[in-house]
Amino acid sequence: MDLASRYRGAYQAALFTAECVEDAHRLGALDSLLKPWVRREIALCEHSLNHCDSKMDLADAVSGLAAIAPRYARLRRDLFSDAHHLGRPEPPWRKVGPTFAVRAPLQVWRQPPAYALLRRDHGSGTAGTQSWEFTVFARSGDPSEPGTTFTAMLFPDSGIGEGTVQVVKELQNQREWYEQLDYAFLALGRNVGLAGLYDPDRGQHPPPIPPTD
Structure with missing residues (x-):
């Protein structure tokens, strides 16, 4: 041969x-x-x-x-x-590849969602921005479940690690999902800040309070 x-x-x-x-x-x-x-x-x-x-x-x-x-x-x-x-620690985010991570929570007691974070553009966009997709699978055990996918834009920011991630308000308001997005980037070794998160350790501050009349 x-x-x-x-x-x-x-x-x-x-x-x-x-x-x-x-x-x-x-x-x-x-x-x-x-x-x-x-x-x-x-x-x-x-x-x-x-x-x-x-x-x-x-x-x-x-x-x-x-x-x-x-x-x-x-x-x-x-x-x-x-x-x-059963009998294992809380399931972590697992790194699939350099720009791909997933999390499969325990499905025995209840049916929590599974998550995935995947970079789609594989090149730098305008001014170094990156486009990522964060997907939440509500029925994680169902192979036909399409999931809900949100675009996460990573913008360079010299004051916050590798930059700041911005998403739509719908995802920000789902605080459990939003928290998982932060863990997903950490699992990939990406030190980013979430625009809607107050995290002083990463140089993030609460949004300004609008003036009152």
Whole structure:
């Protein structure tokens, strides 16, 4: 078997592994984001062999491809346990990739929502702004649940970490959801401020009190 055929076999094995762990550890509504994400990650490696000029390049390409499926399998096992297994700490936000995080709360006693934060633009917008999507899945166990998605705009701000996140009032008023948005950015290692949050430790202050007549 030639090198190209062997690499193609590794590529197909990564896809097959992803399919098997998805069938074994089903994650309801979160799968609408997780399944496309892992397939995009694997697809990015599909033609890596074409860019290999040395044995070291080949080793890096194969290692990168081979690492995706085991990492994805561990993530799904952890999320499945977060949602279904008692006797564990409060489920944390879990980092899927550099710009993607999800949270699957315990579903045993009640049915709290699941959450996801994903950067969509993957490039800097005007003046360095970034566009993110924050999705709340009210029926997190239902794979057909579309969720409610809010756009979160991250604006550079020299006084507050990496910048300030602005969202619509509808999300700000849902304080539990708004709190989870803050935790999501923290899980990704992003030190941001939320425009509607008073946090003096991050240099944020309460909004000015309007003048009275």
